[in-house]
Amino acid sequence: MSDKVYLNGEYLPLSEAKVSVLDRGFLFGDGVYEVIPAYAGRLFRLEDHIVRLNNSLAGIRLPLSYSVADWQAIFQPMLDSSKDQYIYLQVTRGYAAKRDHGFPEQIVPTVFAMCSEIKPFAGRVNGIKAVTLDDTRWQMCNIKAITLLANILLRQEALDQDCGEALLVKDGYVTEGAASNLFAVIDGVLVTPAKNHEILPGITRDVILELAATNNVAYREDVIALEQLKAASEVWVTSSTREIVPVIELDGVAVGEGKPGPVWHTVDNLLQTYKKSLS
Numbered sequence: 709m710s711d712k713v714y715l716n717g718e719y720l721p722l723s724e725a726k727v728s729v730l731d732r733g734f735l736f737g738d739g740v741y742e743v744i745p746a747y748a749g750r751l752f753r754l755e756d757h758i759v760r761l762n763n764s765l766a767g768i769r770l771p772l773s774y775s776v777a778d779w780q781a782i783f784q785p786m787l788d789s790s791k792d793q794y795i796y797l798q799v800t801r802g803y804a805a806k807r808d809h810g811f812p813e814q815i816v817p818t819v820f821a822m823c824s825e826i827k828p829f830a831g832r833v834n835g836i837k838a839v840t841l842d843d844t845r846w847q848m849c850n851i852k853a854i855t856l857l858a859n860i861l862l863r864q865e866a867l868d869q870d871c872g873e874a875l876l877v878k879d880g881y882v883t884e885g886a887a888s889n890l891f892a893v894i895d896g897v898l899v900t901p902a903k904n905h906e907i908l909p910g911i912t913r914d915v916i917l918e919l920a921a922t923n924n925v926a927y928r929e930d931v932i933a934l935e936q937l938k939a940a941s942e943v944w945v946t947s948s949t950r951e952i953v954p955v956i957e958l959d960g961v962a963v964g965e966g967k968p969g970p971v972w973h974t975v976d977n978l979l980q981t982y983k984k985s986l987s
């Protein structure tokens with residue numbers, strides 16, 4: 709973690725960064741967030757993250773108009789060009805004198821950002837086990853809300869079963885992971901669910917589809933039925949800090965040959981090369 713965090717216009721030591729217990733983020737989980745990687749001090753896909761942040765803010769009716777350059781200026785002092793890091797950014801509807809579900813008349817959002825190191829994740833190259841669980845989340849999963857209780861319980865259920873991720877099932881099809889998007893290789897084609905209110909529009913997901921399109925990797929955005937997932941030759945989960953993680957065992961059964969597959973190797977190489985090309 710960088711020594712200073714950003715809170716409402718100031719850079720402070722973490723131990724001095726304080727918000728009121730009446731902050732609506734604390735009382736209601738009334739806020740949104742972003743996780744933005746920075747490789748060697750360069751923010752990755754910053755514009756895309758800010759577009760998603762603005763969509764999340766609009767989704768919870770919280771007006772805040774910082775430009776990409778404003779955000780860049782806030783994050784830059786916390787970055788270190790000798791490390792791979794990520795910015796955690798959280799915006800809540802701020803302090804209100806009285807706990808009341810309705811929005812307060814005067815809204816001063818709480819804006820908090822901190823920077824942490826991205827530690828290499830062994831599962832990215834070795835693969836992880838995953839378990840399928842009922843998608844118990846709300847109907848607005850496209851909003852990156854800090855209210856993550858269902859995601860937390862689902863991830864913990866996976867961990868309790870000695871798995872690294874929960875793949876979420878709704879009406880017989882899979883949506884995404886508890887903290888990741890989902891890809892499967894079905895009949896040689898890379899498939900991922902289309903964007904809608906049932907999934908978070910992942911930035912890593914978009915990058916993978918762009919790389920697939922420009923490198924002749926066959927792909928499509930489509931519904932993935934649970935039976936199709938179970939028969940897939942490869943299953944991956946993707947996110948900004950873990951990148952593309954192969955699932956090598958699903959519900960106790962090996963996926964494909966039980967090791968990261970050839971399409972993962974191809975697309976992971978493309979992603980690593982793309983990241984290097986930006987630094």
Ligand SMILES: Cc1ncc(COP(=O)(O)O)c(C=O)c1O
Pocket residue numbers: 743884885886887888889907908909910911912913946947948949
């Ligand atoms: C529910 C959910 N889906 C997908 C993702 C992946 O999004 P991104 O690639 O932008 O990190 C995340 C990231 O944390 C997530 O929490």
